[in-house]
Amino acid sequence: MxxxxxxxxxxxxxxxxxxxxxxxxxxxxxxxxxxxxxxxxxxxxxxxxxxxxxxxxxxxxxxxxxxxxxxxxxxxxxxxxxxxxxxxxxxxxxxxxxxxxxxxxxxxxLTTFSLDSIPRTTRAQSMDVLSSQANIAGYKAVLLAAWSYSRYLPMFMTAAGSIAPAKVLILGAGVAGLQAIATARRLGAVVEVFDTRPAVKEEVMSLGARFIEVEGAADASAAGGYAVEQTEAYKQRQQERIAESIAKSDIVITTAQIPGKKAPILITEEMLDRMRPGAVIVDLAAATGGNTAFTENNRTVVHKGITIIGDSNLPSSxxxxxxxxxxxxxxxxxxxxxxxxxxxxxxxxxxxxxxxxxxxxxxxxxxxxxxxxxxx
Structure with missing residues (x-):
């Protein structure tokens, strides 16, 4: 062969x-x-x-x-x-x-095998290209955000004064999100995390981040580690909680995707307008439309002082x-x-x-x- x-x-x-x-x-x-x-x-x-x-x-x-x-x-x-x-x-x-x-x-x-479509089961873990590459994407997303951000990530206490640590919000606690949490914490940032799956709360907290809970999420246990469609009532509560955290965040990493569908908009224009100038968003769902209202794949967009980096292929870097x-x-x-x-x-x-x-x-x-x- x-x-x-x-x-x-x-x-x-x-x-x-x-x-x-x-x-x-x-x-x-x-x-x-x-x-x-x-x-x-x-x-x-x-x-x-x-x-x-x-x-x-x-x-x-x-x-x-x-x-x-x-x-x-x-x-x-x-x-x-x-x-x-x-x-x-x-x-x-x-x-x-x-x-x-x-x-x-x-x-x-032609016979086609697309490894991003294999079942995400225990037996298939060693073949799971989405996980192996998402791990890299989550790591690199934080480094890219830190490089683009105009301030320090860790707390600094100097003779000239103190610098507060950056506040990082991560939307989605899958493989990429968990690696992003770990990397941001290593760099000294304060991290909050949102995910529709309550089951990931323990993992998030074990990495030193705060988990944002929103009640009433649809069961995602059969979705192979992906997000699923939510009810309109849940989406409303979700946006309210995310909006509260967005307003005080310096860096946001978004990772939410739904197989076969456009990525959900988690960050609206109104939320962006509440962020402080100089904040950075790295959108890992850019290839399927992105999680913000202004994401463009493979491009960096500046909206009212907010830098939005759309990049779904960070593993290639x-x-x-x-x-x-x-x-x-x-x-x-x-x-x-x-x-x-x-x-x-x-x-x-x-x-x-x-x-x-x-x-x-x-x-x-x-x-x-x-x-x-x-x-x-």
């Missing part, structure tokens, strides 16, 4: 496999082809792949001959249109945001470690697809089935099949 790794498009610095994982796959009878300079932006030169047993091949050969093609983001249109029927693609393809492309891949008889973690996720997922060096698609496995988006000419993901934008 040949696994081919494509070089990502400009703006994406990560790579699907790192040399250590290439070596492990080689021991299992998998031949790895790497496009030239695929790992350069993540500080893995071609030589390191060759030493690990990979073969450097042009993209044209990888697209035509590899049994499974690995790319974190969707390849450019010219590339994927050259892939023969029956090939397998694996990456983080955000199928709900790219449903039209997924339909075209189905029409072309730490490409070396992000690639290392992602490659391990890929390796663990491939253990379900590779048997004695051959590609075997076992759709009776719930993780394989859950991660599959297209196969045998159809959209296989039921939720995506029901999306209006998908042609059935």
């Amino acid at each position: 040949i696994a081919g790794v494509l070089k990502e498009q400009p703006g994406e610095n990560r790579v699907s496999l790192v040399p250590d994982i290439v070596k492990q796959l080689g021991k299992q009878g998998v031949t790895v082809w790497i496009e030239p300079d695929a790992g350069t932006r993540a500080y893995y030169p071609d030589e390191s792949y060759v030493q690990a047993g990979a073969v450097i091949k042009p993209a044209t050969e990888i697209l035509q001959q590899a049994d499974i093609i690995l790319s974190i983001q969707i390849p450019d249109e010219q590339s994927w249109k050259s892939i023969p029927a029956g090939k397998v693609l694996t990456g983080i393809y955000q199928p709900f945001s790219n449903s039209a492309i997924m339909q075209q891949w189905a029409d072309r008889q 730490m490409p070396s470690d992000a690639s290392k973690l992602y490659a391990k996720n890929i390796f663990n997922f491939l253990q379900l697809l590779v048997k004695d060096g051959d590609l075997v698609l076992n759709f009776s496995d719930d993780i394989v089935q859950g991660g599959c988006i297209t196969h045998s000419g159809v959209i296989t993901n039921e939720r995506l099949r029901q999306a209006d934008s998908v042609k059935l």
Whole structure:
């Protein structure tokens, strides 16, 4: 079996496999082809792949001959249109945001596995790319906010006077939010956290943050760690509590997303107007619309003195470690697809089935099949 790794498009610095994982796959009878300079932006030169047993091949050969093609983001249109029927693609393809492309891949008889769609179960934890990458995003979001903020984060007592610690509000206590809490606390900030799931209160408090409670939240226990739609009455109470905290916050990190839907607006224009000039918001939900009324993905917007940074791809700014973690996720997922060096698609496995988006000419993901934008 040949696994081919494509070089990502400009703006994406990560790579699907790192040399250590290439070596492990080689021991299992998998031949790895790497496009030239695929790992350069993540500080893995071609030589390191060759030493690990990979073969450097042009993209044209990888697209035509590899049994499974690995790319974190969707390849450019010219590339994927050259892939023969029956090939397998694996990456983080955000199928709900790219449903039209997924339909075209189905029409072309391509099999697609999008690892952001695998079930978030205990068994799948080692393959959970959302968690491994969100951990980095939460860490980097705080550092980015601290760099953009005009004041100190920790308390300082000097001969010239005292500096109060920055007040950080984190909306969402998933993997990214929890890492953001830990990082902000290490930097000496005072941290408050809001989440619709009361079950995360203990984790939040164990990290030294204050948990903001709003009663009446919908049960999110079956949502795989994601936010769920809430009632209008709850949303009203939620906005009131968030507004109180926003008004006194110096830095806000937002992380709330709902699979297959636009990110909820948690910070309205009225709330922004109550923030003090110089405050910073880092919106990690920017790719799906953002959690503020003015978020723009991959852009920094200044609204009445408030800096709003929209960035859903912060892991790409730490490409070396992000690639290392992602490659391990890929390796663990491939253990379900590779048997004695051959590609075997076992759709009776719930993780394989859950991660599959297209196969045998159809959209296989039921939720995506029901999306209006998908042609059935």
